[in-house]
Amino acid sequence: MSLTASTVTHQTHIPEIQLNNIEMRYSTDTADVLALHQVSLDIAKGEFVSLLGPSGCGKTTLLRLMADLIQPTNGTIHVAGKTAKEARLSQKYGIVFQSPVLYDWRKVKQNVALPLELTGVSKSERERKALELLELVGLEKFADQYPWQLSGGMQQRVAIARALAMEPEILLMDEPFSALDEFSRERLNEELLSVWNKIQNTIVFVTHSIPESIFLSDRVFVLSPHPGRLSAVVEIPLPRPRTQEMRNSPEFFELIAQIRDSFEGV
Ligand SMILES: Nc1ncnc2c1ncn2[C@@H]1O[C@H](COP(=O)(O)OP(=O)(O)OP(=O)(O)O)[C@@H](O)[C@H]1O
16 A cells, blocks of 8 residues: 555556345344345446445445455355455455444554554554554544544544555445534545545445535445345546535536436336
């Protein structure tokens, strides 16, 4: 992972994640839910994609399948040519959840260094790496504070830094900014793109928000519920770097309308 590159070309068209005909059924004593039905998609190396859809359409399920936290009842998943399990074991993923899940009794830098500690990295190297990651997310001045001393947005930036500690090729993000106010969310969208520009990895981002998915992504995968399935794939041709002004452009509004239409067609 290079933290110094300032501009990169993200779409190299090398398939990084491939899902083929995925079906996911949750069966319990009381319920039998077909959460995903015949989902096939490819994500290129270095691409930023969003999984967008209403509650219950299977976005989190899809993300958990990619991370090999659960296994599909049918279909195959490949990550850089490996199975999802092999990819997980070789630590290709970093995950950021909706809630930052930080340990309040550990300093910010110790939270970021946790994955390194668990894999036996020396204290001095952990400290160096944690400070580098905190600088990446603009929080180097808060390294010695505790999570409860930070705002919700800052806490989520700490969680992003921690998810990047093992230098994952793929960052999976499950509605990381949905608990934040609109202003913080828009600022963090921009900051996330700036981090992505430096680390050049693949990002899969789950959201309910159409504008957020457009602002961030190269492509938006639109999912529809009952059962969850892929109803559209929308290319986002807005130039990069994305700027807040683009949110008010005619192109942006056209993309919003296009994605809304793809929901209405379901
Ligand atoms: N562990 C589980 N056991 C049984 N059903 C489940 C389980 N997890 C999810 N489901 C069901 O699968 C469907 C898809 O759920 P999922 O959480 O993936 O959707 P989602 O699009 O991420 O929703 P949200 O936006 O509300 O988080 C839903 O009907 C949900 O109730």
